[in-house]
Amino acid sequence: MKKVVFLIFICGILYFSYISFSDNNIKKLTKIGYSKNQANLIINKVPSKYLEKAINIGYSEKLLDFIDNKNNNLKEFEDFFNNINNNNDKDDDKNHNTNNNNNKFKNKAYYIADNLDRYNKYYNENPGMDLNLIISLVNVNADYKFYTNVVNTDLDKDLLILVNKYNKLPSNYEPKNLVSLGDYGIGKMIDVAKEAFVQMAEDIKKEGLYIKSISSYRSYSSQESIYNRYVKIDGVEITDTYSARPGHSEHQTGLTVDINMVEDEFANTKEAKWLANNAHKYGFILRYPKNKEHITGYSYEPWHFRYVGKEVAKFIYENDITFDEYYAYYLK
Numbered sequence: 001m002k003k004v005v006f007l008i009f010i011c012g013i014l015y016f017s018y019i020s021f022s023d024n025n026i027k028k029l030t031k032i033g034y035s036k037n038q039a040n041l042i043i044n045k046v047p048s049k050y051l052e053k054a055i056n057i058g059y060s061e062k063l064l065d066f067i068d069n070k071n072n073n074l075k076e077f078e079d080f081f082n083n084i085n086n087n088n089d090k091d092d093d094k095n096h097n098t099n100n101n102n103n104k105f106k107n108k109a110y111y112i113a114d115n116l117d118r119y120n121k122y123y124n125e126n127p128g129m130d131l132n133l134i135i136s137l138v139n140v141n142a143d144y145k146f147y148t149n150v151v152n153t154d155l156d157k158d159l160l161i162l163v164n165k166y167n168k169l170p171s172n173y174e175p176k177n178l179v180s181l182g183d184y185g186i187g188k189m190i191d192v193a194k195e196a197f198v199q200m201a202e203d204i205k206k207e208g209l210y211i212k213s214i215s216s217y218r219s220y221s222s223q224e225s226i227y228n229r230y231v232k233i234d235g236v237e238i239t240d241t242y243s244a245r246p247g248h249s250e251h252q253t254g255l256t257v258d259i260n261m262v263e264d265e266f267a268n269t270k271e272a273k274w275l276a277n278n279a280h281k282y283g284f285i286l287r288y289p290k291n292k293e294h295i296t297g298y299s300y301e302p303w304h305f306r307y308v309g310k311e312v313a314k315f316i317y318e319n320d321i322t323f324d325e326y327y328a329y330y331l332k
C-alpha cells in the first residue's frame, strides 16, 4: 500500500512539473507575440529539444507555417532551425551596415516615424518580440486593447473604407448602390462589388467549382441583434472573439461576402483554395488570413472576402499583408 501512495506521489510531482514546464513555455511564447492557441500548437508540435530554439528565434510566421497540418520529423526540425539561424545572421549583417543610429525600427518596412514612441514602448513591454511584428501591431493600433481608442471611420475612403475593432461605422450608415445578389446567393452588395463577385462565380464555375453568398450586407441593427444574442449565451468577452460589435462589422460596408459556409472545414475545400489564390484578380481579399489574428483581431476566416478593387487587392496579395496594415501605411 505504501508503494502505491508513493507512486501516486511521484506521478503527481511529475505531472505538476510538466504542467508548470508547459505553462512557463506558453508564457514565453505569448510574450514574443504568439497567441495562446499558437503557443499551444508550438508546444504540441515542436519536439522539446527544439523548444528553446523556437523561443529564441522570436515570433516567426515561418515556424507556424512549417508546423501547420504536418508531422515533421526530427531531421526536418534540425534543418528548419539551421536555416532560420543562417537567414537571421544575414539580416543582422545588413542592419549593421545600414543602421548606424539607435533607431532599430527605422529601416524596417512599413515604419511610420510618428509611431516610434509606441514601437519602443511595446518593445520594452515585450522584449525579444520581432520588430516587424511590433511595427504591424502598433500601426494598426493593436498595442491598444480591442474596442478602445475607437474612432469613426473615414467614410470618404469609399471602397477602401476601414472597419475593424478600432474604426467604426455610424449606426445610421447604409451604403449607396446596394443591389441584390439574386442567383448568386443571399443578400446585397454595392454594385461594383456584386459585379466582381458575379464574374468570380462565373469563372470558378468553369473549373467545375461553385460559390455563392451566404451572407453579405448586414445593417447596423441586424448586427446589433446578432451580437446581443451571442452575448446572452457566451458573455461579452467570448462573443468579442468571434462576433463584431454593431458598427464594427465589415458586413455593414456592403463590400463583404461570406462564401459557401462559415465553418473551419471550408478551408479544405477546392473552392477555398481557388479563392485564396485567385480572388485578388477580381478585387477581393481574404480579409482575416491565417496567423494574422493579432493584427486583424479575428481568427482565420477562409470564407470572408472583402472587395477593395483589383489594384489594392493585388498589392495586398503579393505583399502578404492585411488590409489593416495597408490602410495604416498607405491610406491613413
Ligand SMILES: [Zn+2]
Residues within 6 Å of the ligand: 251, 256, 257, 258, 303, 304, 305
Ligand atoms: Zn463575414
